[in-house]
Amino acid sequence: xxxxxxxxxxxxxxGLLHExxxxxxxxxxxxxxxxxxxxxxxxxxxxxTDLSQxxxxxxxxxxxxxxxxxxxxxxxxxxxxxxLGNQVPHLHWHLIxxxxxxxxxPDSIWATSQAHDQDRQTAWARQxxxxxxxxxxxxxxxxxxxxPPD
Amino acid sequence: xxxxxxxxxxxxxxGLLHExxxxxxxxxxxxxxxxxxxxxxxxxxxxxTDLSQxxxxxxxxxxxxxxxxxxxxxxxxxxxxxxLGNQVPHLHWHLIxxxxxxxxxPDSIWATSQAHDQDRQTAWARQxxxxxxxxxxxxxxxxxxxxPPD
Numbered sequence: 019x020x021x022x023x024x025x026x027x028x029x030x031x032x033g034l035l036h037e038x039x040x041x042x043x044x045x046x047x048x049x050x051x052x053x054x055x056x057x058x059x060x061x062x063x064x065x066x067t068d069l070s071q072x073x074x075x076x077x078x079x080x081x082x083x084x085x086x087x088x089x090x091x092x093x094x095x096x097x098x099x100x101x102l103g104n105q106v107p108h109l110h111w112h113l114i115x116x117x118x119x120x121x122x123x124p125d126s127i128w129a130t131s132q133a134h135d136q137d138r139q140t141a142w143a144r145q146x147x148x149x150x151x152x153x154x155x156x157x158x159x160x161x162x163x164x165x166p167p168d
Numbered sequence: 169x170x171x172x173x174x175x176x177x178x179x180x181x182x183g184l185l186h187e188x189x190x191x192x193x194x195x196x197x198x199x200x201x202x203x204x205x206x207x208x209x210x211x212x213x214x215x216x217t218d219l220s221q222x223x224x225x226x227x228x229x230x231x232x233x234x235x236x237x238x239x240x241x242x243x244x245x246x247x248x249x250x251x252l253g254n255q256v257p258h259l260h261w262h263l264i265x266x267x268x269x270x271x272x273x274p275d276s277i278w279a280t281s282q283a284h285d286q287d288r289q290t291a292w293a294r295q296x297x298x299x300x301x302x303x304x305x306x307x308x309x310x311x312x313x314x315x316p317p318d
Contacts, residue, residue, distance in 0.1 A: 065247050067236045078228060086217045096257055097215050100250040104266055104274035107246055116254055124254035128276035 019061035026108040027062050035157055036164035040076060043084065043164060045157050050121050050131075051114055052149035053092045053156050055084055059109040066101065066109065081111050084160065088115045091156045092149065098126065119145055169211035176258040177212050185307055186314035190226060193234065193314060195307050200271050200281075201264055202299035203242045203306050205234055208260040214253060231261050234310065238265045241306045242299065248276065269295060 020027040036043040039060065046054035057080055059069070066074055085097050094115035101111050116123055119142045121131040132138060170177040186193040189210065196204035207230055209219070216224055235247050244265035251261050266273055269292045271281040282288060 065235065065239065066249065067232055067239065067247075074228070074232065075225075078224070082217055082224065085215065089215065089217065096252075096254050097217075098250070098252045098254070099216065100248070100252070100276075102246075102248045102250070102276055104246050104248065104276070126250075126252055126254070126276060126278035128279045130280060 019063070021062040021108070024062055024106065024108050026058050026106055026110060035160045038165065040073065041080060043080070043160060045153075045160075049146060049150060051116075051127060052146065052153040053088050053094070053115040055088070055113040055160075057081055057084065057111045057113065061109075063109050064103060064107040068109070077109075077111070081113060083163075084113050087156055087159055087163075088113060091159065092152050095123075100126075117142075117145065117149070169213070171212040171258070174212055174256065174258050176208050176256055176260060185310045188315065190223065191230060193230070193310060195303075195310075199296060199300060201266075201277060202296065202303040203238050203244070203265040205238070205263040205310075206260050207231055207234065207263065208258070213259050214257040215259065216251065218259070227259075227261070231263065233313075234263055237306055237309055237313075238263060241309065242302050245273075250276075267292075267295070267299070 030037060031044060033045040033047055034042060035045055041060055042058045044056040044058060046056055048054055057077065059077060063069060081099065088094065088097060092115045095118050096116040098114040098116055099111060101109065103110065114127055119138060121142065122129050180187060181194060183195040183197055184192060185195055191210055192208045194206040194208060196206055198204055207227065209227060213219060231249065238244065238247060242265045245268050246266040248264040248266055249261060251259065253260065264277055269288060271292065272279050
């Protein structure tokens with residue numbers, strides 16, 4: 019169930035917070051999007067409907083728990099959930115806390131950044147350090163709550 | 169559980185394929201993305217974790233069934249699932265069949281279109297009519313399988 023050329027089938031990536039036989043939880047190191055997480059299914063499948071119902075449920079239970087932690091700890095204006103995989107067709111979820119002042123809001127983070135708006139960028143730069151500190155709290159909480167990586 | 173100013177709380181929108189007490193299934197009329205569907209939760213909540221576990225399961229069961237139908241009928245290269253709601257913070261899922269030649273692939277559909285690539289646009293225009301015909305098959309199948317709108 020692994021693919022030799024797939025980057026998501028490889029050894030534990032940077033930012034690994036948890037791994038077990040079924041999935042990995044990764045923190046995405048992007049200062050523009052504090053608290054951004056990915057959940058990567060271990061087997062090389064591309065769609066949710068490639069999984070059994072029990073495995074879909076397990077994966078989404080983790081997604082929901084992480085969303086709840088993101089909301090509790092970071093208090094974002096919105097959570098974005100997405101399973102895209104156009105670039106790497108190996109099932110993974112993006113969990114992205116969003117704020118009204120972030121570089122892309124209200125567009126998706128895959129839209130063109132609005133960071134050229136100088137006032138917005140200045141305001142966001144002021145908000146960022148506190149959010150990045152809370153993102154560290156989130157990461158530690160996940161490491162504690164889920165079993166540590168092998 | 170409804171919000172007077174929310175467009176997704178309003179009367180049945182264009183493209184309604186199914187509605188029941190919990191959710192609506194909508195076909196998105198965008199010729200660039202044949203078979204694009206949205207599933208909109210009826211109550212005005214913004215996140216998956218605002219729902220009870222039973223309601224999360226019901227919603228995702230419908231998402232998975234629709235994904236399976238999109239794959240069976242349209243045979244896309246990838247399915248994109250996303251719950252964003254930055255513009256309209258009322259819980260809804262985007263289900264978007266993707267093809268390697270579509271105007272945004274391999275980016276998300278919210279990225280800048282690559283339709284300026286003339287060869288790509290010409291090839292996509294050739295592929296589109298057959299895909300749009302299959303999208304009609306998909307819509308009819310959904311209407312039949314789910315109970316018809318009231």
